């Protein structure tokens with residue numbers, strides 16, 4: 001046995017921890033939980049408007065390619081790391097390296113990134129509650145698109161309302177994560193992700209009956225490559241990583257709850273395909289509505305909070321459609337945010353030996369505080385000059401910061417798995433329980449060369465190295 005391989009032998013204490021660790025209740029349970037983490041605000045909020053701004057079908061095509069060449073291989077790498085170590089993000093890197101090695105910094109970075117992103121994530125997801133209430137009270141009835149847009153701006157200025165929904169959303173998350181892996185996260189993700197697909201199929205079928213459906217299909221199927229700038233290419237890559245929940249330690253943590261008999265390659269491919277399928281369904285649901293009512297796909301960030309609420313008002317059964325849509329948004333967001341909360345909870349449990357209860361409460365308290373500036377930034381109550389100084393509002397800045405951390409976390413994960421881990425042990429970690437063992441060679445190639453190269457390109461773009469393009 002090679003020396004590096006010996007590193008895979010857990011010390012006694014680690015074995016005890018691994019024994020106590022909960023594992024996924026079923027294969028389907030894990031697939032739905034991982035797919036739930038993947039399908040979130042990135043898929044429902046970011047992807048449609050970014051796709052609209054960047055050439056529609058051409059963008060989706062690239063998004064598909066990156067999903068398969070970079071996203072899914074990295075997804076497998078994170079699961080491999082987590083399952084082999086049976087530890088959270090920080091512990092996973094520490095497990096395979098010498099004491100005090102700087103590799104655990106990568107684990108800490110992912111915890112930090114997930115907290116930063118949760119800060120804005122819970123606020124934006126909370127807006128969904130606001131829009132469900134608006135739909136139920138029918139208060140947009142008969143309003144113009146300008147009035148509906150202005151109502152969103154007014155809502156953003158209302159710090160108290162933003163905090164109210166943020167707290168409510170966070171409380172729902174805490175309740176789920178407190179339930180533990182099987183009775184909390186897995187149980188609720190199974191229910192929410194499967195209902196998400198049902199509602200999504202229902203709404204897409206509804207869009208099928210609208211006049212704009214053919215135009216939307218054409219828009220998606222006949223890509224306009226002239227709109228595909230180099231920046232858009234790189235955006236497709238970073239979005240592929242984001243929507244697969246990579247680079248934040250989530251899949252390392254979820255992988256640590258897998259058993260030797262679980263099939264990592266197969267599960268990863270299923271989740272990757274489900275995530276892509278959901279993205280297409282969301283586009284097929286949103287764009288027919290947008291086209292039918294004379295809007296352009298490039299409506300920008302306000303697409304789902306300004307344009308869509310107006311569109312919903314025009315269609316028959318508007319209350320059902322809009323409540324359905326915003327419930328979908330909340331379900332998608334909850335199953336993603338619980339996965340990020342679990343990253344930090346698992347670390348507190350692993351490293352500090354805290355109870356789940358204490359770990360959840362401390363994590364949620366931190367997320368609440370980190371989210372306050374996003375909740376209040378629209379009102380100008382905090383950082384009134386932020387945008388003038390940093391060029392972006394607070395939400396945009398934190399989102400940008402977490403993009404950086406995501407890219408770096410993803411890159412180092414590729415390097416760690418592709419170059420630092422011992423080959424024999426890695427092969428075993430990948431193939432254990434799998435029917436797709438033959439994929440090992442291709443996967444290793446992708447994780448050593450293709451994925452890091454792609455991620456380095458994204459980092460260069462974030463660093464404005466392609467400004468001349």
Ligand code: PHE
Pocket residue numbers: 037038039040041042043044242243244245246248250336337339340
């Ligand atoms: N994949 C989620 C989405 O699309 C976001 C996410 C990123 C969740 C990273 C967990 C970790 O919204």
